[in-house]
Amino acid sequence: QAEGEGPQPLAGRHALVTSGPTHEPIDPVRYIANRSSGKQGHAIAAALARLGAAVTLVSGPTRQPDPAGCRVVHVETAREMLAACEAALPADVAVCAAAVADWRVAAEADRKLKKDGSGPPALALTENPDILATLSQAGPRRPALVVGFAAETGDVLAYAAAKRARKGCDWIVANDVSPGTGTFGGSDNTVHLIRADGSDSWPTMSKEAVAARLAEAIAGQFERR
Numbered sequence: 001q002a003e004g005e006g007p008q009p010l011a012g013r014h015a016l017v018t019s020g021p022t023h024e025p026i027d028p029v030r031y032i033a034n035r036s037s038g039k040q041g042h043a044i045a046a047a048l049a050r051l052g053a054a055v056t057l058v059s060g061p062t063r064q065p066d067p068a069g070c071r072v073v074h075v076e077t078a079r080e081m082l083a084a085c086e087a088a089l090p091a092d093v094a095v096c097a098a099a100v101a102d103w104r105v106a107a108e109a110d111r112k113l114k115k116d117g118s119g120p121p122a123l124a125l126t127e128n129p130d131i132l133a134t135l136s137q138a139g140p141r142r143p144a145l146v147v148g149f150a151a152e153t154g155d156v157l158a159y160a161a162a163k164r165a166r167k168g169c170d171w172i173v174a175n176d177v178s179p180g181t182g183t184f185g186g187s188d189n190t191v192h193l194i195r196a197d198g199s200d201s202w203p204t205m206s207k208e209a210v211a212a213r214l215a216e217a218i219a220g221q222f223e224r225r
């Protein structure tokens with residue numbers, strides 16, 4: 001243990017973290033994306049590394065610097081993110097914090113779409129693979145602990161509990177992204193940790209503090225095994 005480091009309860013564990021948005025190409029110069037900053041996922045990767053885990057961070061395009069002590073795999077699309085995650089297995093824990101695009105353009109154009117006088121093109125969409133569900137249902141390659149996120153509006157706890165069951169992950173970190181909460185792209189987060197047997201609501205705190213508390217909860221789970 002190097003000088004200045006705290007306890008390393010996750011030493012010897014491999015943690016896989018996804019972060020950021022994905023970019024889904026329309027043509028060589030255009031893409032579909034979302035406003036995810038990657039702040040929360042990157043902070044989780046850093047927090048797990050501080051507790052001693054070997055961390056693989058699979059990140060979509062963000063403005064975040066690569067976190068210290070993590071192996072970072074940079075990807076653009078959901079399909080690339082899934083492939084990078086599968087290549088990173090085995091892992092003891094997976095935390096899927098990425099805002100994966102739900103849909104991609106069904107037929108990416110290999111040339112720039114041009115205004116040809118026939119009006120705007122219609123973009124047919126197709127569904128992207130679900131990385132969290134794939135990891136949760138990976139059979140013998142399933143990480144022992146799989147954690148997802150759920151950004152919801154309305155009945156946050158009920159939606160997130162249903163999402164946890166549907167995807168087959170162990171925990172869901174749910175947050176309320178209604179307008180006015182400032183969560184998406186902001187610095188603070190108000191989350192609920194949902195397990196199979198109940199949930200805890202955490203006070204509003206910085207995304208770094210959420211990351212540290214989640215990393216502690218993950219370490220606690222491994223200590224209990």
Ligand code: CTP
Nearest residue numbers: 096097098100128129130131132148149150151
């Ligand atoms: N997720 C994923 N791959 C996808 C979509 C979502 O890994 N293609 C993960 C996210 O990283 C997050 C969790 O699934 O951990 C929930 O994402 P969310 O967008 O809330 O769920 P969806 O199933 O896409 O449902 P919704 O229709 O509410 O967007």
Ligand code: CA
Nearest residue numbers: 099100101102
């Ligand atoms: Ca989604």
